[in-house]
Structure formats: structure tokens, C-alpha cells
Amino acid sequence: xxxxxxxxxxxxxxxxxxxxxxxxxxxxxxxxxxxxxxxxxxxxxxxxxxxxxxxxxxxxxxxxxxxxxxxxxxxxxxxxxxxxxxxxxxxxxxxxxxxxxxxxxxxxxxxxx
Amino acid sequence: xxxxxxxxxxxxxxxxxxxxxxxxxxxxxxxxxxxxxxxxxxxxxxxxxxxxxxxxxxxxxxxxxxxxxxxxxxxxxxxxxxxxxxxxxxxxxxxxxxxxxxxxxxxxxxxxx
Numbered sequence: 001x002x003x004x005x006x007x008x009x010x011x012x013x014x015x016x017x018x019x020x021x022x023x024x025x026x027x028x029x030x031x032x033x034x035x036x037x038x039x040x041x042x043x044x045x046x047x048x049x050x051x052x053x054x055x056x057x058x059x060x061x062x063x064x065x066x067x068x069x070x071x072x073x074x075x076x077x078x079x080x081x082x083x084x085x086x087x088x089x090x091x092x093x094x095x096x097x098x099x100x101x102x103x104x105x106x107x108x109x110x111x112x113x
Numbered sequence: 114x115x116x117x118x119x120x121x122x123x124x125x126x127x128x129x130x131x132x133x134x135x136x137x138x139x140x141x142x143x144x145x146x147x148x149x150x151x152x153x154x155x156x157x158x159x160x161x162x163x164x165x166x167x168x169x170x171x172x173x174x175x176x177x178x179x180x181x182x183x184x185x186x187x188x189x190x191x192x193x194x195x196x197x198x199x200x201x202x203x204x205x206x207x208x209x210x211x212x213x214x215x216x217x218x219x220x221x222x223x224x225x226x
Contacts, residue, residue, distance in 0.1 A: 001172065009153070032213055043117070043203055043217030044156070089155055098144040098163040099213045100171070103155040 006104025023090035136204030143209030145187035
């Protein structure tokens with residue numbers, strides 16, 4: 001089955017700096033790569049996703065890049081703000097009876113004021 | 114707004130008890146999922162359902178069963194709870210079709226003593 005590795009497990013940045021979280025996946029059949037943000041006491045929420053026919057996608061301060069050859073994808077957050085502090089999960093997905101996600105282990109991002 | 118609700122935020126049960134975790138979504142979504150979340154392991158898929166009365170095993174189904182008698186409700190059942198099932202349980206749903214975003218509930222923190 002699919003295996004997703006995520007690094008780093010914790011990341012602290014100064015407010016205004018950039019943050020980068022990296023993931024690798026094992027199954028070359030995976031074709032959808034979402035990123036979820038989980039705030040304290042809440043369920044994860046989708047923040048951005050990318051499909052395998054696209055190399056990069058941007059939404060305001062967040063961007064995701066995908067390298068299919070190397071099987072890795074990354075989340076980039078620019079101009080970080082304290083409200084960006086949360087746990088971030090990457091995931092990789094194939095499509096069977098329904099879209100099944102395999103999640104990475106998570107990154108605790110702390111933005112220091 | 115999509116709303117996924119879970120019956121309890123916190124639950125304490127004894128070893129050997131039968132435990133029911135309920136999840137309800139209000140957006141007529143086709144697919145529903147149960148995950149468990151453990152520190153350092155991310156979210157792991159237990160079971161999912163792509164239609165009423167239809168279910169498939171995820172990556173860690175052992176010790177769990179599910180029931181989906183109505184489209185909006187997906188139940189996770191621990192037939193005989195054990196201490197290693199102490200965890201955070203998250204339910205999610207997706208509309209199906211070309212929409213892959215998973216909408217999560219707030220989670221149930223289950224402690225088995």
C-alpha cells in the first residue's frame with residue numbers, strides 16, 4: 001500500500017518568515033495530494049491540494065509543489081502569521097471505490113511573534 | 114456550510130465494553146470515513162463507506178466494525194474495547210464524484226481503561 005513520510009515533525013519560525021514542509025510518497029499510482037491544517041480541538045481542514053498533472057499550485061500565501069519523478073511534494077507558507085500555528089498533514093491518494101487518503105505523520109508549526 | 118458531527122467529544126470506557134461512535138453529516142455526501150489519530154502516526158484509515166450499506170476496510174480495520182444504514186450516518190463499533198484502542202477518532206465525509214475534499218468532524222477522544 002501507499003506510504004507517506006512527512007518532515008519535519010516540528011517547525012518553529014519567526015512571524016513573517018517562510019515555512020516549508022516536505023512529504024514523500026511510495027505509490028506511483030497516487031494522483032491527488034491534499035494538505036490539511038488541524039487547529040487545536042478541531043478536525044483537519046483542507047487548505048490546498050494538487051493533482052498529478054500539475055507541478056505547482058498557489059493560493060495567496062500558500063503554495064504546493066509536486067515532483068512526480070522523485071515522488072515528493074512540499075507545502076510552502078510565506079509571510080507566516082501567528083494564526084498559521086497548527087498541525088499540518090500531507091496526504092496522497094489513489095481512487096478506488098472512493099478517494100482514499102494516506103496521511104503523513106504531521107508537522108507542528110509554531111509561528112513565534 | 115458542510116457540517117460533520119460526532120456524538121461525543123470525550124468518552125471513557127472499560128476494557129471489554131462494546132463501544133459505538135456515531136457520525137452524522139448534513140450534506141447528502143456519498144462517502145464517509147473513520148480514522149484514528151495517534152501522535153507521530155498521523156491519521157490512519159479504519160473503514161470507509163461509499164454508499165448505504167456498502168463498506169470497505171481501510172488500513173487498520175482489526176478490532177473495528179462499521180454500520181451505515183442511512184446515508185447521513187456512519188457508525189464505528191468497537192466490539193470489545195481494548196486499551197490499545199485509546200485514541201482520537203475522526204469521521205469525515207466527501208460528496209463523491211469529482212469532489213475529493215474530505216470534511217472532518219471535531220473528533221472523539223476515546224479512553225479505554
